[in-house]
Structure formats: structure tokens, C-alpha cells
Amino acid sequence: xxxxxxxxxxxxxxxxxxxxxxxxxxxxxxxxxxxxxxxxxxxxxxxxxxxxxxxxxxxxxxxxxxxxxxxxxxxxxxxxxxxxxxxxxxxxxxxxxxxxxxxxxxxxxxxxxxxxxxxxxxxxxxxxxxxxxxxxxxxxxxxxxxxxxxxxxxxxxxxxxxxxxxxxxxxxxxxxxxxxxxxxxxxxxxxxxxxxxxxxxxxxxxxxxxxxxxxxxxxxxxxxxxxxxxxxxxxxxxxxxxxxxxxxxxxxxxxxxxxxxxxxxxxxxxxxxxxxxxxxxxxxxxxxxxxxxxxxxxxxxxxxxxxxxxxxxxxxxxxxxxxxxx
Amino acid sequence: xxxxxxxxxxxxxxxxxxxxxxxxxxxxxxxxxxxxxxxxxxxxxxxxxxxxxxxxxxxxxxxxxxxxxxxxxxxxxxxxxxxxxxxxxxxxxxxxxxxxxxxxxxxxxxxxxxxxxxxxxxxxxxxxxxxxxxxxxxxxxxxxxxxxxxxxxxxxxxxxxxxxxxxxxxxxxxxxxxxxxxxxxxxxxxxxxxxxxxxxxxxxxxxxxxxxxxxxxxxxxxxxxxxxxxxxxxxxxxxxxxxxxxxxxxxxxxxxxxxxxxxxxxxxxxxxxxxxxxxxxxxxxxxxxxxxxxxxxxxxxxxxxxxxxxxxxxxxxxxxxxxxxxxxxxxxxxxxxxxxxxxxxxxxxxx
Numbered sequence: 001x002x003x004x005x006x007x008x009x010x011x012x013x014x015x016x017x018x019x020x021x022x023x024x025x026x027x028x029x030x031x032x033x034x035x036x037x038x039x040x041x042x043x044x045x046x047x048x049x050x051x052x053x054x055x056x057x058x059x060x061x062x063x064x065x066x067x068x069x070x071x072x073x074x075x076x077x078x079x080x081x082x083x084x085x086x087x088x089x090x091x092x093x094x095x096x097x098x099x100x101x102x103x104x105x106x107x108x109x110x111x112x113x114x115x116x117x118x119x120x121x122x123x124x125x126x127x128x129x130x131x132x133x134x135x136x137x138x139x140x141x142x143x144x145x146x147x148x149x150x151x152x153x154x155x156x157x158x159x160x161x162x163x164x165x166x167x168x169x170x171x172x173x174x175x176x177x178x179x180x181x182x183x184x185x186x187x188x189x190x191x192x193x194x195x196x197x198x199x200x201x202x203x204x205x206x207x208x209x210x211x212x213x214x215x216x217x218x219x220x221x222x223x224x225x226x227x228x229x230x231x232x233x234x235x236x237x238x239x240x241x242x243x244x245x246x247x248x249x250x251x252x253x254x255x256x257x258x259x260x261x262x263x264x265x266x267x268x269x270x271x272x273x274x275x276x277x278x279x280x281x282x283x284x285x286x287x288x289x290x291x292x293x294x295x296x297x298x299x300x301x302x303x304x305x306x307x308x309x310x311x312x313x314x315x316x317x318x319x320x321x322x323x324x325x326x
Numbered sequence: 327x328x329x330x331x332x333x334x335x336x337x338x339x340x341x342x343x344x345x346x347x348x349x350x351x352x353x354x355x356x357x358x359x360x361x362x363x364x365x366x367x368x369x370x371x372x373x374x375x376x377x378x379x380x381x382x383x384x385x386x387x388x389x390x391x392x393x394x395x396x397x398x399x400x401x402x403x404x405x406x407x408x409x410x411x412x413x414x415x416x417x418x419x420x421x422x423x424x425x426x427x428x429x430x431x432x433x434x435x436x437x438x439x440x441x442x443x444x445x446x447x448x449x450x451x452x453x454x455x456x457x458x459x460x461x462x463x464x465x466x467x468x469x470x471x472x473x474x475x476x477x478x479x480x481x482x483x484x485x486x487x488x489x490x491x492x493x494x495x496x497x498x499x500x501x502x503x504x505x506x507x508x509x510x511x512x513x514x515x516x517x518x519x520x521x522x523x524x525x526x527x528x529x530x531x532x533x534x535x536x537x538x539x540x541x542x543x544x545x546x547x548x549x550x551x552x553x554x555x556x557x558x559x560x561x562x563x564x565x566x567x568x569x570x571x572x573x574x575x576x577x578x579x580x581x582x583x584x585x586x587x588x589x590x591x592x593x594x595x596x597x598x599x600x601x602x603x604x605x606x607x608x609x610x611x612x613x614x615x616x617x618x619x620x621x622x623x624x625x626x627x628x629x630x631x632x633x634x635x636x637x638x639x640x641x642x643x644x645x646x647x648x649x650x651x652x653x654x655x656x657x658x659x660x661x662x663x664x665x666x667x668x669x670x671x672x673x674x675x676x677x
Contacts, residue, residue: 025476056503057499057506059499059500060499061462061496062465062496062500062503063503064465065464065469066465066466066469066472066503069466069467069471069472070470070476071469072449072454073469073473075473075476077469092459092496093465096458096459097459097466102662102664103661103662104441104455105436105437105446105447105454105455106437106661107447110664139669140663142663162664162665163664163665164664241666
């Protein structure tokens with residue numbers, strides 16, 4: 001076992017897949033000699049060469065489009081968005097071309113688009129976004145969002161091996177904050193489509209993913225300490241397709257549900273999760289399904305503003321306490 | 327037979343290294359494109375075509391001439407057509423019955439009724455269906471060409487873009503990326519004078535599409551798009567250079583869209599005399615026939631014979647599929663993903 005950060009785990013996963021399969025290649029902005037804005041691909045160009053670690057122009061549509069064309073031809077491209085905020089420049093390519101290719105034309109399009117997402121880092125409106133909701137609505141795409149170092153590694157490897165296009169969202173607040181013991185010399189793979197029970201409890205379920213997993217766990221500990229509440233926490237890990245079975249299991253276990261996400265509220269994933277619980281487990285509920293999310297504003301820069309807009313541990317504590325008492 | 331030999335010996339040499347059989351094959355593709363589209367027009371008027379009908383009338387020459395410059399066959403060169411490049415797909419091996427089934431949304435169509443018109447591809451024959459978002463196929467075909475380069479395969483990707491589509495961001499991102507990477511990509515830039523109802527003057531401020539492309543360091547030539555052999559020759563040179571690792575090349579073809587954007591479009595925005603002039607003086611097939619016959623490369627009888635065989639083939643293809651069933655409704659669900667293979671059937675359909 002060795003202690004690795006979330007970022008190092010992701011890097012290891014990419015490296016191992018590059019070594020394992022010569023169809024895998026990386027393309028993106030500054031991924032080569034610079035090693036990527038956050039150094040995820042540091043050292044890759046030296047090991048694998050410029051042909052497999054391609055520095056591209058600032059052209060997200062071209063990056064994703066070229067990845068799609070190569071994927072059709074049997075390659076396994078991994079496209080990096082320098083910040084996930086810029087994936088909107090490839091929105092057309094992803095939603096209209098990539099997502100529909102198999103359905104329309106039977107075209108295999110096994111590609112990964114990955115990039116740093118999320119706030120709590122004072123990145124301002126264009127270096128802090130969460131983009132899952134923009135793609136969640138598109139049949140044909142898969143979306144994964146690891147919260148742990150193990151899943152950062154396990155999900156990048158699974159995404160590269162998956163035969164469908166996968167958007168891999170990596171939270172930059174977790175990059176160096178999360179450290180974990182990972183086995184050496186053993187394959188770490190996280191199956192796409194499976195949530196993970198991060199904490200067991202009987203009183204309230206928190207369904208979450210990404211950075212707010214850690215805030216939810218912190219809240220759960222505080223509630224146990226201060227209120228004697230046993231809070232269950234489900235880490236979704238894959239957002240598309242959602243693991244309905246795991247969601248319903250936790251609903252039936254605690255009968256009270258709080259959905260927590262860092263993304264803004266309106267049209268966020270919590271709405272869809274709540275609708276599914278309503279359809280599939282209505283009679284198991286002992287209270288309303290509640291949401292803790294960001295406020296519906298672009299994410300501001302000043303620490304006082306960002307902290308106010310984003311969901312904090314204290315918000316989760318208050319909401320879960322309210323729901324437990326319902 | 328005797329007169330044919332005599333004609334061959336007296337006529338000027340055939341250009342571009344083509345054989346007489348190849349000249350006739352090119353003619354067959356031109357005729358097939360037009361005859362098939364005329365059949366589709368008839369089917370459209372009978373309401374058998376489900377959606378819109380897009381004609382390439384007047385552009386058959388550049389579609390056929392450019393595609394004919396590729397190496398065809400299993401795992402050879404690769405192209406991606408636009409809506410007015412039916413001829414290029416036929417050259418690559420698309421079958422008339424597939425086109426007819428697509429337009430009529432038949433269960434046995436290449437996309438099983440999921441996609442429209444000529445939006446379909448065949449990885450083995452070497453063509454990739456376009457999507458409606460113009461410009462998107464440039465990056466995608468750059469990715470195809472990138473794969474050829476990564477695998478050191480001597481294959482070339484060819485992609486079409488129009489005078490309207492060249493205004494999209496995807497086009498510019500894609501050609502720049504391909505140019506920087508020196509990918510074996512050939513871009514056929516179609517100056518057909520109309521993007522729906524918008525003329526070039528409202529689309530870009532240069533005289534030629536080639537001028538726009540050169541800014542990316544891409545060598546570009548402009549040719550008469552209604553001269554099939556000129557298009558063939560220019561594309562062949564571009565393809566050959568791309569295959570030798572010389573990077574992206576462009577061929578601008580000056581042509582004219584003689585029908586509306588689709589059959590529903592009455593072209594009221596087009597000067598009538600301009601349309602008539604192009605039809606009368608500059609039809610690519612008429613010009614090609616005249617050249618073949620005047621130079622003694624073919625006789626009227628050869629061409630009539632091809633016309634008849636093409637018509638019979640289109641008749642046969644139509645008969646084969648016109649009464650075929652449309653897709654079963656539930657066949658809409660599979661293959662959104664490789665896994666899970668089938669989308670869930672919604673609960674209310676079981677009530």
C-alpha cells in the first residue's frame with residue numbers, strides 16, 4: 001500500500017492504461033511538456049512520446065471532434081479540458097455528434113473527456129463550474145464523478161475501457177486534499193454505474209457526489225456527535241446512468257432523503273433523483289425529499305461570496321437535522 | 327467495335343492518367359446520382375419520402391470527381407460527405423437501395439429508420455455520415471486522419487465543406503488543428519453560391535474560399551467545379567500530397583446549387599436567368615458528355631447504354647424497397663449505449 005493523492009491516483013490510472021493499451025492517447029491544451037495545468041499528465045510525453053500525448057490548439061470542439069473520429073477508427077482517446085468550464089465550447093460536438101453516433105449510425109465512439117471541475121478554490125465564474133447537468137440530459141453520454149482517490153483511479157481506468165463516451169469530472173478541490181492508501185501492483189477498477197455506500201446510518205440518507213461527499217461526511221460526524229443521529233451517506237460516483245437500485249436501497253433504509261450537490265439548484269441532478277424516488281419509493285418516505293445545493297447564481301470570486309453561494313458543511317448539518325426532526 | 331478502336335486512336339490522349347473505362351465509370355456515377363435523385367423527387371411527390379429531399383443538381387460533377395480521386399475499397403481512403411454529395415457516397419460504394427430506404431425511413435435502411443436522407447456511413451467502404459451541424463465533420467475527419475498518421479497507414483481522409491459551413495467555428499478549429507498536426511486530410515470547399523438563401527457576399531468577405539483556407543497554411547487551388555475531370559485532377563494531386571505526409575490540402579470547387587435548399591424551397595431569392603444560364607451552359611453532366619464525345623473518348627451509344635442500365639438499376643432498387651415495412655416502434659430503444667444495450671421501456675407504456 002502507498003498513500004496517494006486523488007490527483008496522483010488519477011495520474012496512475014491514466015499511466016497504467018497508456019501502458020496497457022497502445023490505442024490509448026491523450027490530447028488537450030498544454031498536456032505535453034507542461035504536463036497539464038494541474039500536472040495530471042506530467043512526465044507522460046517523455047514516456048509515451050508526442051504522438052500519444054498531443055498538445056493541441058485552444059480548440060475544444062476540435063479536441064473532442066478529433067477524439068470522436070479517432071474513436072470511430074478504433075482508438076481510445078482521452079481528451080483533456082484544461083478546466084471543465086471550457087467543455088461548453090465542445091457542447092455541440094459532444095451532444096450532437098458524440099452522444100448520437102452509436103444510435104444514429106452504429107459508430108463505436110469510446111472516448112473520455114476529462115477535466116478539473118468544481119469550486120471552493122476561489123476560481124471565479126469560469127474556473128469553478130460543475131457541468132454535469134448540462135450533459136446529464138443527453139442520452140448516449142456517461143458521466144462519472146469520483147470523490148475518492150480510489151475512484152479517481154478506478155473510474156478513469158473503467159472510463160477508458162468503456163465502449164461508450166464518458167465525461168470524467170475530477171474535482172480540483174480534492175486533487176491534493178484527498179489522500180488514500182491504494183494497493184500497489186493490483187488492478188483498481190471502479191465499475192461505471194455503481195454507487196458506493198460511504199457511511200451507514202438509520203436516521204437520514206444523504207445522496208451526494210464529488211466534493212460535497214466530504215462535506216456530507218463531515219456533517220454526518222458532527223450530527224452523530226452533537227445530536228446522536230446516524231446519517232447514511234451514498235456516494236453516487238456515476239451520475240449517468242444513475243444507480244437507481246442503490247438510491248432506493250438507502251431510501252428504504254432511512255426513509256428520509258437529503259440530496260446534496262455543489263451544482264446550482266434549478267435543473268440540477270437533485271431534481272431528477274427526487275423524481276425517481278417519488279416514482280419508485282414514494283410509500284417509503286417519512287418526509288419530503290430535500291435539497292442542499294449552490295444558490296442559483298454564477299459562482300463569484302470573493303471568498304465571502306463563494307462561501308455563501310456554495311453548500312457548506314453547516315448547511316448540510318442544519319438541513320439534515322431539520323429533516324430528522326420532521 | 328471497329329469504329330470504337332478507330333476513335334480511340336485518333337482522339338487526344340485522356341488526361342489525368344485515366345483509362346477509357348474509368349471515364350465511362352465516372353459517367354456512370356454522374357448519371358446514377360442524377361437518376362437516383364430524380365427517382366427520389368418522384369417518390370417525394372408521392373409522399374413516400376418521409377422528410378425533406380435534398381438535391382445535388384448541378385453539383386454532381388464535383389462530388390463524383392473528388393471522390394473518384396480516392397483509393398477505394400475495404401480499409402482504404404475515407405470521406406465524409408455533405409447533403410449535396412450523394413455522388414461521392416455512390417463512388418465509395420453506397421448502394422442506391424440504401425439511399426432509397428433511408429429517404430423512405432424503412433426498417434432495413436442503413437440506420438434502421440433512425441436518421442434521415444444520406445446521413446449514414448460505412449466504416450468498411452470508407453465513408454462517415456455527416457450530422458446537420460455544418461463544420462462538425464472537419465474535426466471528426468481530422469480525428470480519422472490523425473488515426474492514419476498515428477498508425478503510419480498511407481490513407482487519406484477527405485471532407486466536404488460549403489461556402490456557408492465554412493463560417494462555423496468547428497470548421498476553423500478543425501482545419502487549424504489538422505494543419506498544425508500535418509494530417510493527411512483533403513478539404514473540398516464547395517462554392518455553390520447559396521447557403522439556404524444566403525449568398526457568399528453575406529457569408530464572408532473574401533473572393534474565394536481558397537483565400538480563407540490559405541490563412542491556415544493549407545495549400546489550396548480553385549477549380550471549375552462543373553468540370554469533372556478538373557476536379558478529379560486537382561483532388562488527385564491533393565490526395566497524393568496528403569498521402570505523402572505533406573499535410574492538409576484544399577480544393578475549392580466553383581459550382582452552383584440549381585435547386586432550393588430542399589424540395590420545399592421555391593428559390594424565389596434566386597435570379598431566374600442565373601438559374602437558366604447555369605442549366606443551359608454549365609451543367610456538369612452535359613459538359614462531360616460533350617467532352618467525351620467531341621474528343622472521341624466515348625460514343626453516344628456507349629452513354630445511352632449506361633443511361634439505360636442505370637435507370638434499370640434504380641428501377642430495380644425502387645421495386646425492391648418501396649413496399650418494405652417501416653421500423654417496429656420499440657426498435658427505437660436499443661443501442662443508445664453499448665452498455666446497457668437497450669433503453670428502459672417507460673412504465674406508462676405497460677398500463
